[in-house]
């Protein structure tokens with residue numbers, strides 16, 4: 001894997017889970033990392049985990065004004081990664097429309113806003129994180145699959161529009177992150193155990209499994225318009 005000395009990497013959603021792991025991986029190969037998310041407290045805790053040299057700034061991807069203000073300094077990044085999202089998932093006929101719109105606004109339009117506003121140098125990259133539900137639907141999560149599929153299609157269009165900036169998507173399966181902190185501890189553990197027992201990979205995903213692929217897209221100058229599925233084999237069963 002290439003080194004990223006003298007390169008600026010922005011991870012939107014870098015205060016937790018997959019984004020934090022991507023930020024740590026980029027910092028580990030020498031990048032100057034900036035993380036962004038809504039909570040100052042979460043950013044500060046994440047910065048302590050990433051280590052010296054990283055910066056953190058507050059940003060809410062659901063707000064046009066917040067995104068505009070964030071990029072108003074004109075900073076040019078070498079690589080931008082977007083993992084930020086907060087979605088509600090339920091069956092279409094059970095999920096209130098307002099929640100469906102809010103989920104789309106967070107994950108799809110949030111990434112869209114970043115793609116529109118971020119300045120990225122030629123040959124640099126933009127990486128989205130979607131999810132295996134786009135290709136392996138599940139009852140009760142149709143909206144999440146639709147958001148992920150939309151984002152993957154957006155990335156391919158952006159790969160043409162933003163060239164020579166490269167645009168790729170990493171699509172994970174189940175990964176143990178704070179995303180699941182809302183679940184009761186025993187139900188969460190049961191979900192992880194079930195996944196480890198049934199997935200071809202024989203284990204639950206860890207954030208670093210996804211970060212490795214994000215870093216591969218950042219550092220591979222021939223990768224653009226690609227989606228990498230890192231799901232432990234969950235799309236096969």
Ligand SMILES: NC(=O)c1ccc[n+]([C@@H]2O[C@H](COP(=O)([O-])OP(=O)(O)OC[C@H]3O[C@@H](n4cnc5c(N)ncnc54)[C@H](OP(=O)(O)O)[C@@H]3O)[C@@H](O)[C@H]2O)c1
Nearest residue numbers: 013015016017018037038039060061084085131175177179
């Ligand atoms: N974990 C999995 O099993 C899994 C599987 C497939 C796909 N994914 C996808 O991977 C992405 C990351 O998931 P994760 O597991 O890393 O979740 P996570 O641990 O909950 O992290 C989400 C991050 O996004 C930030 N964020 C949320 N809404 C934001 C907003 N409006 N503006 C700016 N930042 C925002 C959060 O920080 P603040 O609260 O401070 O804003 C946090 O840093 C999501 O799109 C998720 O759907 C995850």
